[in-house]
Amino acid sequence: MHSLIKTTLLTILLSSTLLTQGCTSSPSGQSNNISSSIMNNLVIAEPLSINFKSEIAIARLSEVINRAKIADEQRAQLFYDRGVLYDSVGLRSLARFDFSHALQLKPDLIDAYNFLGIHYTQLQEFAQAYEKFDSALDLAPDHEYAYLNRGIALYYGSRPELASLDFQAFHQKQQDDPYRLLWLYLTEYEIDPLAAKYSLKQRAQLVDDRIWAKQVIHLYLGDISQGQFVKNLTNDVQSNKELTERLCEAYFYLGKYNQTLGQRGSAANFFKLALSTNVYEFVEHRYAKLELDLMRTKTAINTQP
Template sequence: MKWFQTATLSLAVLVTAGCASNSNNNAEWLYPPMAVPLQASVQQEVQIARLGQLLQRPDLKNEVRAKMFYERGSYYDSVGLRDLARLDYKQSLAINPLQPDLYNLLGVHFTQVGDFDAAYDAFGSTLELDPSNSYAERNRAIALYYGDRLPLAMEDMQKHYAQDPEDPFRALWLYLIESEVDPIKARERLVASYQQRNEQWGWVLVAISLGEVSEANAFKAILQGTRDNTLLAQRLTEAYFYLGKRYQREGDFASAISLYKLAISFNVYEYVEHRYAFLELTRIYNQVQEEQLARAKSQQQQAAK
């Protein structure tokens, strides 16, 4: 999701779908549910061109120029032009360094490309300027998780979760991080949270992650509760990402890779699930490569005996 707005979807739809098709709980999709990939709108393209022209003016005040760089960078980000977005963000900060939200955006960018030290610094800058920024707190915990600093990640995420235990995304990311430390305790905690769930859409993702609902029923609930293509693309991006995380934890890398690719395919560039799917694919590749090298080394040692 975009860091971080929560949409709602009645879980009654999910329950209804489950009750209506108990006999088909083990059914698999012949083709995965899809949405039309999002494309840059005319408005986005016009705004990028317009801001580019305005930034050429020599009489702009620094405050206005900084805001324009920030705005154009946001438009670049929304259409997947990440390097151009990062360049504009940095130019905006060079003019006005007192922008906590912008440091947070840069931190997410750095996390996506695996530059974790830069990500920690960026999130730290956000929290220094705005200690109450919960987005940066969560993003830093996730960056620490991807940077293999699990104790620090747990500390940040536990604090973040305690501020709003009813937020399904807080519960879900605490589970993903804690699973690396104590899988049994992590699952017990998430199940307890799920049992106290409200009607927020994110609890459907928790159900998918726990295997509390079949994939077929989960996707039926998504399709039945979503009529707008943009919203469908957003929800499928999230669903495929977290389902990919589940398969990855189970060691089914082939399924995880397919699901991450599906999460990427809808072009929901502003969602971290889209961004971090690339990072997850890299992690799987590195893990498989390390396992193959270790296996080859072991075989060589045995052959030498």
């Protein structure tokens, strides 16, 4: 694929100041940087560009919102729709403004609560995030993704026991979904690493081996090395878009994996690589930035005199 850029350029990037922030030394004195064997197989893809159709849609919705005389319920839906578009192109503050406006006009707009909860989680305003997800679930108790997103908020809010309950509810809705399984594993790992790995192995039997994300599970179980995982990332990829989306996911989960190894520098680098894909709508992109923010905060606290 002509869009793939192999390691010469990436090696330069990873050795520059762009990707070195947060790199520290491990207790053994060894560097936490990504090993050279993995570096030799890293790939990057052309970051996703903003879809011009989204830009046109935003412009048209803005014109209708500003000029049309319509009922509050219709206007609320337009604010919500424009907020979704803003969110999809990474304009989070504008999206949050529109979701809030939509709820002012239509207080029972369930998905607006869900989106606002996501945004408050990214801002580390966890109390407000919980409130928004609770509101969504009060209105729609079967809203699957409100359970996922509240679970993520509880996970990042250092409440893993409660988070695991939401992830279990989300996982039960589709037990062969590897992503539901991975988030459940991540939060259970915070409670009991050995039990989490055992449960992951048992639950993973329901996941189809043909789904690429099964490779993440194999990595977490120790069935394959990081080098093997990275080497297989381009298998069966048909387009740059597909590659970019896969790398967004893969590098996020590699970041989480390196955190469990205590390799903070490598974890930070992988989160930055996930962010570089510009796949704004993916859960992994949303929380790669939060991961970096939390790591920097922890580093700052640990370095205080």
